[in-house]
Amino acid sequence: SQQGEEDPQALSIQEGENATMNCSYKTSINNLQWYRQNSGRGLVHLILIRSNEREKHSGRLRVTLDTSKKSSSLLITASRAADTASYFCATDENYKLSFGAGTTVTVRA
Amino acid sequence: DAGVIQSPRHEVTEMGQEVTLRCKPISGHNSLFWYRQTMMRGLELLIYFNNNVPIDDSGMPEDRFSAKMPNASFSTLKIQPSEPRDSAVYFCASKYTGSNQPQHFGDGTRLSIL
Numbered sequence: 001s002q003q004g005e006e007d008p009q010a011l012s013i014q015e016g017e018n019a020t021m022n023c024s025y026k027t028s029i030n031n032l033q034w035y036r037q038n039s040g041r042g043l044v045h046l047i048l049i050r051s052n053e054r055e056k057h058s059g060r061l062r063v064t065l066d067t068s069k070k071s072s073s074l075l076i077t078a079s080r081a082a083d084t085a086s087y088f089c090a091t092d093e094n095y096k097l098s099f100g101a102g103t104t105v106t107v108r109a
Numbered sequence: 110d111a112g113v114i115q116s117p118r119h120e121v122t123e124m125g126q127e128v129t130l131r132c133k134p135i136s137g138h139n140s141l142f143w144y145r146q147t148m149m150r151g152l153e154l155l156i157y158f159n160n161n162v163p164i165d166d167s168g169m170p171e172d173r174f175s176a177k178m179p180n181a182s183f184s185t186l187k188i189q190p191s192e193p194r195d196s197a198v199y200f201c202a203s204k205y206t207g208s209n210q211p212q213h214f215g216d217g218t219r220l221s222i223l
Contacts, residue, residue: 031209042113042200042214043152050209088152095140096165097212099152 004032004089004100012106019076021103023089024069031092032065032072036085037102043088047074079107111135115201115215123223127189130218133182134203142212143176143186144200152200158184159206191222 007022023032031050035043049056049065049072056063062075076083084107090097114133122128134141143155156166161178169176173192178184188195198219202212 033211035214040216042216043202043212045211045213048209048211092209095157095159095206096154097142098154101151 004091004098006087006089006100006103008103009101010104010106012108013079015079015081015107015109017079019079019083019105019107021074021087021105023072023074023100025072025089025091025098026070027091027093029067029091029093032063033090033092033097034061034063034072034074035088035090035099037088038085046087048092076105079105081107081109083107113201113203113213113215115199115218117218118216119219119221121221121223122191124192125190126222127187128191128195128220128222130186130199130201130220132184132186132201132215134184134201135213136182138203138205138213139181140204140206140210141178141184142202142204143184144202146198146200146217147196155186155199191220193222196220196222 004023004025033048034046037043047058060077065072086102086104088102090099116131141158146152155168156176157164158178176186198217200217202214204210204212
């Protein structure tokens with residue numbers, strides 16, 4: 001069953017703008033992970049934030065985690081056409097990842 | 110480095126036929142997962158192996174589905190007999206066992222049952 005729920009479901013932005021998407025979940029987690037999926041491809045791991053961390057950066061990506069609100073956000077700065085993809089949050093409960101439905105991001109040139 | 114390799118990439122077959130999907134995990138990874146992705150249900154975990162042993166198969170939908178991992182470098186997911194509702198993209202993923210390790214996904218097998 002899906003635990004994470006992403007918001008919004010879809011996002012369309014102009015190249016160079018920032019994209020922000022949110023994820024809410026229900027139960028305690030070991031960590032929360034964000035993945036990207038390009039059309040017709042598998043999921044690619046972007047970033048992992050542990051339950052005792054509040055913010056993490058990787059290149060143009062910034063992830064926050066608020067365990068009291070059971071929510072996370074992914075920010076992509078200075079978006080590029082190549083960032084067009086679906087983005088999924090996944091909560092890690094021991095070995096098992098539970099994925100949300102994803103946010104589809106379209107970056108217009 | 111080679112990633113997770115799945116075959117075939119596409120499979121079209123008629124209902125009632127046996128379907129076998131194959132996966133080669135990343136060398137050194139000792140956890141392997143099979144997922145199914147559909148528009149309606151999103152990504153669902155079907156089965157999880159650790160050190161070649163099935164640990165959790167609670168996501169396997171029916172007895173028509175079976176999975177094996179005969180060695181550390183190969184796994185199969187079999188559907189027999191197949192039905193149109195099995196049409197989906199099936200992903201294999203592997204990782205190092207332990208907390209805070211990401212999963213690495215193959216590019217999936219797009220299965221269409223006519």
